[in-house]
Amino acid sequence: MLQINFRPDERMLRQFGCLCWLLLSVLSAYRWWRDGLDLIAVVQQLAAVSLLLLAILRPSFLRPLFVAWSIAAFPMGWLVSHVLLFVMYFGVFWPTGFVLRLCGWDPLGLRTSGSGSLWQDRPPASDLRRYFRQY
Template sequence: MLVQLNLKPDTKQLRQFGFIALGAFAVIGAVVVWRGGLFGLNFGDAARPVAYALWGLGALSALFSLVVPKANQALFVALVTLTYPIGFVVSHVVLALLFFGILTPVALFFRLTGRDPLTRRFEPERESYWTDLPEVPDTKDYFRQF
């Protein structure tokens, strides 16, 4: 497996997480108050209490970072476990889009035009596929590059 979940973070990571959570929950709470909902969920009259809960969770997480960082471990593990599948799917979709959207058309174009930038084409009449490199400049030239 390429990526492993960090289910046992050290104290430094938990401290950092607490302060980052403060900012993240503050922003999410502000969005809930401003828009009245989040991710298509309309909280209606409950928007303010939900925002207060998010702000409280962020403040509590920051307080735990200062006093007892290990208290942030449950929230950290829950969020890491929750977001791992999302990151897994999104990363694979992005890589597939890059491959099929950029590399495949470029490869097809090169094949259609006959371009072979790596000179991999088999030519049975050639004695060798060795390519001569240009002459190496004198070492004195490195000190005077202009």
């Protein structure tokens, strides 16, 4: 079940700060490589370094940013997980079962039994040592 962590510990806040630093640094480097050095790339890199310093020195200062990020990401995660479950069920499992039913596949023998019981008689085990050789 998805839940928002409103009280992250310092380790999680440090991880969040380092991840933000990495993401902003990569975006800044890409922008610098694509467009050359401009103001936006410098601002991104300054934000990345400041988040890294906050993560190392005072991770509790990142708590509001972490909670805001979690609140913003929660609906997206909920929606994506439910859409994927819907697609898997109605796109994979249901059509497979429907085709197998149309072909008459009945591995449990539930439809072929004409009697009121589904009990199947089995011959007794001939050699009891086979119980010790399961595989």
